[in-house]
Amino acid sequence: MLNVYTDTKFIEKHPKGEKFPLIYALLFDERNEFMEVKNYYQLVDSIEEAAVAFLPFSWNYYLNQNLRAEAEHFIDECHKKNLKVLTYISGDQGVTPTRKDVYVFRNSGYKSKKLEHQISFPAFFKDPLVHYINKEDHQVRVKETKPVIGFVGQATPNLLKAAKDIGLIVYRNLKFHLGKTRLEPQQWFAAPFMRFKYLKRLEKHKDIKTNIIYRERYRAGVRTNRSADKTTYEFYENINDSDYIFNLRGAGNFSVRFYQTLAMGRIPVLIDTDCLLPLEGIIDWTQHCIRIPQGKEHEMEQRLLEFHQNLTQEKFEEIQKANRKLWEDYLTLVSFFTRIHDLLKDVNYK
Numbered sequence: 001m002l003n004v005y006t007d008t009k010f011i012e013k014h015p016k017g018e019k020f021p022l023i024y025a026l027l028f029d030e031r032n033e034f035m036e037v038k039n040y041y042q043l044v045d046s047i048e049e050a051a052v053a054f055l056p057f058s059w060n061y062y063l064n065q066n067l068r069a070e071a072e073h074f075i076d077e078c079h080k081k082n083l084k085v086l087t088y089i090s091g092d093q094g095v096t097p098t099r100k101d102v103y104v105f106r107n108s109g110y111k112s113k114k115l116e117h118q119i120s121f122p123a124f125f126k127d128p129l130v131h132y133i134n135k136e137d138h139q140v141r142v143k144e145t146k147p148v149i150g151f152v153g154q155a156t157p158n159l160l161k162a163a164k165d166i167g168l169i170v171y172r173n174l175k176f177h178l179g180k181t182r183l184e185p186q187q188w189f190a191a192p193f194m195r196f197k198y199l200k201r202l203e204k205h206k207d208i209k210t211n212i213i214y215r216e217r218y219r220a221g222v223r224t225n226r227s228a229d230k231t232t233y234e235f236y237e238n239i240n241d242s243d244y245i246f247n248l249r250g251a252g253n254f255s256v257r258f259y260q261t262l263a264m265g266r267i268p269v270l271i272d273t274d275c276l277l278p279l280e281g282i283i284d285w286t287q288h289c290i291r292i293p294q295g296k297e298h299e300m301e302q303r304l305l306e307f308h309q310n311l312t313q314e315k316f317e318e319i320q321k322a323n324r325k326l327w328e329d330y331l332t333l334v335s336f337f338t339r340i341h342d343l344l345k346d347v348n349y350k
Helices: 008-013 021-027 035-039 059-064 068-080 159-177 191-206 225-240 256-263 297-308 313-331 333-343
Strands: 002-004 041-043 053-054 084-088 102-108 117-119 146-152 209-215 244-247 267-271 290-294
Touching: 008 021, 008 068, 021 035, 021 041, 021 333, 035 041, 035 333, 059 068, 068 084, 068 256, 146 191, 146 225, 159 191, 191 209, 191 244, 191 297, 209 225, 225 256, 244 256, 267 297, 267 313, 290 297, 313 333
Parallel strands: 002 041, 002 053, 053 084, 084 102, 102 117, 146 209, 146 244, 244 267, 267 290
Antiparallel strands: none
């Protein structure tokens, strides 16, 4: 059991603040969805009782609300007690955290720009096999001669939109360098245009079978919960009916689809744009996905085909089952924070 401390009074003053994910499990778990976390972490009232402390809200919230001084005062008080402090960066672009010695959790960012104590964590979402796909409809797929690669999402050849996307990135980067925004600079990247480009290449390859639904806008532009549910069902049905799923970053340098693919027991094909994946020192990601390195995108089709052709039916089934189990055991909110529990005791963990 790890005793953890946070500023609960600050949470009461700011009930709408964007909370550290562990907060939900320890303080706001009304449906008892995250009970297992409490077997590993105990929230204590006194800083003297704690082994680790964490800021209750994201850095984005502290900076946007001009509360940085309060956040850094909390860090200083914890450091006086020799406590490690865990912090959280949210959003696609992210913000630059304090220069004080803290551990930073985030699911976006660039591997080449990784902070000394940065911990990559996965996107958290509902179990698709509980909420969207009936388990009896979810079967381990049989290996066909041609790999079946699926995708549902925003992908468009619209050059005007691509120019606009890049223009907005340039504009935000300039604002950062002028001190007008806290959002970190991003690589110039028009994600929907690049997705369209790669997907069309896959469609043209005679030895690859594709299962692709193009969207002009995110979630097909839906605005109601009912419509959002419909597109989510379609999204997971597409994954269910595919062997592999194409993954390329969005506005931020990470892909929620990557984790959703694993949760469905399918195999991600990840265009690696200098990505940070969780627990890279623990998980051998080469056993769970096809990772196309930056600069090797032209080898995408060849790598997919070689990977698929080298699999026996037994190994193909084994990877599907292993990917689902990986998500269950390491990448849900509960499993990730139970796995990270022991690592937090190691001051040298990075």
